[in-house]
Every structure is written in C-alpha cells, then in structure tokens.
Amino acid sequence: MQLHLKCILIASLYIAGCHQNTGNSNNNGVDTATAAPTTVAVTETSNGSAFKKQATLAFLSKSGADTLRKIDIQLAQTDEQRADGLMYRKTMTDDQGMLFIFPDMEERAFWMKNTYISLDIIYIADNMEIVSVQKYATPLSEESLPSYKKAKYVLEVNGGFCDKYHIAYGDKIAYQ
Incomplete structure (x- = not known):
C-alpha cells in the first residue's frame, strides 16, 4: 500500500513540475500559452x-x-x-x-x-x-x-x- 501511495506522490510531483510556470503568465499565474479557453459553446462538438x-x-x-x-x-x-x-x-x-x-x-x-x-x-x-x-x-x-x-x-x-x-x-x- 505504501509503495502505491509513493508512486502516486511521485507522479503528482512530476506532473506539477511539467506544468510549472515558464514566465508567460497573467496575474493569476496561469500559463497563457497553454491555458484552455474559458468559454465554450454548449452546442459545440468536434463536428x-x-x-x-x-x-x-x-x-x-x-x-x-x-x-x-x-x-x-x-x-x-x-x-x-x-x-x-x-x-x-x-x-x-x-x-x-x-x-x-x-x-x-x-x-x-x-x-x-x-x-x-x-x-x-x-x-x-x-x-x-x-x-x-x-x-x-x-x-x-x-x-x-x-x-x-x-x-x-x-x-x-x-x-x-x-x-x-x-x-x-x-x-x-x-x-x-
């Protein structure tokens, strides 16, 4: 069980490190180069x-x-x-x-x-x-x-x- 938790912790730290701010940020610390749009039309589909x-x-x-x-x-x-x-x-x-x-x-x-x-x-x-x-x-x-x-x-x-x-x-x- 402890090994499982350690793996989750290591994976979480790795993912957090990959998404670390690179300096292209706005005032709330979101990386604007990769941020998803905040508005999506309800009827929008992949088609x-x-x-x-x-x-x-x-x-x-x-x-x-x-x-x-x-x-x-x-x-x-x-x-x-x-x-x-x-x-x-x-x-x-x-x-x-x-x-x-x-x-x-x-x-x-x-x-x-x-x-x-x-x-x-x-x-x-x-x-x-x-x-x-x-x-x-x-x-x-x-x-x-x-x-x-x-x-x-x-x-x-x-x-x-x-x-x-x-x-x-x-x-x-x-x-x-």
Whole structure:
C-alpha cells in the first residue's frame, strides 16, 4: 500500500513540475500559452455546432405538382445565427440543411470562411421561388458567392444536392 501511495506522490510531483510556470503568465499565474479557453459553446462538438431540427422543408417542382425532396432544416433567423451558419461543421447528411431567414428582399452574397464541407447555396425570393444557386461552393474559401437577384431566404445543403435531386431555378420551397 505504501509503495502505491509513493508512486502516486511521485507522479503528482512530476506532473506539477511539467506544468510549472515558464514566465508567460497573467496575474493569476496561469500559463497563457497553454491555458484552455474559458468559454465554450454548449452546442459545440468536434463536428462543429450540433444540428438542431427546427422545421421540415420540401422542394416543389416548377409546376407545383411534385415534391422533389424533403429535408430537415435548422433555422438561422438572428444576425448571430446567420453569421455562424454552418461554420466548423465537418459533415452534414443529404437530409439536413440550414435555412437563413432575412427580414427583407436584398441581393445576398455568402462565403465559405470556416466552412469545412462543400455546399450548394440556394437563394430564394419572398414568394418561395428559387432565384439563384451557387453549386459546389469550395470549403474554406473567402470568395463571395452572390445571388445576382434579390432573395429573402438562403438555403445551404450539401454540395451536389441540387444536381442529385434535380433542384433548379424556378422550383419552389415550402417549410413548416
């Protein structure tokens, strides 16, 4: 038993010595070069923010007669939610997407900064009609991807989604 306690004591002293302050410290004695961040988002995961299903969205053909595809969506309605978007996520299924809802109709432009997955960015007018699509957006790119037309909604889905499910200009969406 005593040998076990001695081993624990020696290991503790060794670990304490390894983490000894090297002079790069703040007033509380924490080594700022290795200190962990003090704030962590509750929804943060190793895959970025966790997906939260908030609605279901359907893609409707131009004629409105056929439903082309249904997906689960997370909504981005506030400035903060729209700024974060799908940044830092490593994966997303074809059954998921994020719908950005803006208060007005304006020409929009998105970029892929801090976004690790290729996306199709679908711009949608206030009448729910798709007015523009930017396909296969390059991950981590800071290139502006404009709508070229006024849009109130922007939907982000996996890159290649529009080609795979035949989603195009003039098709419509409906969500609830």
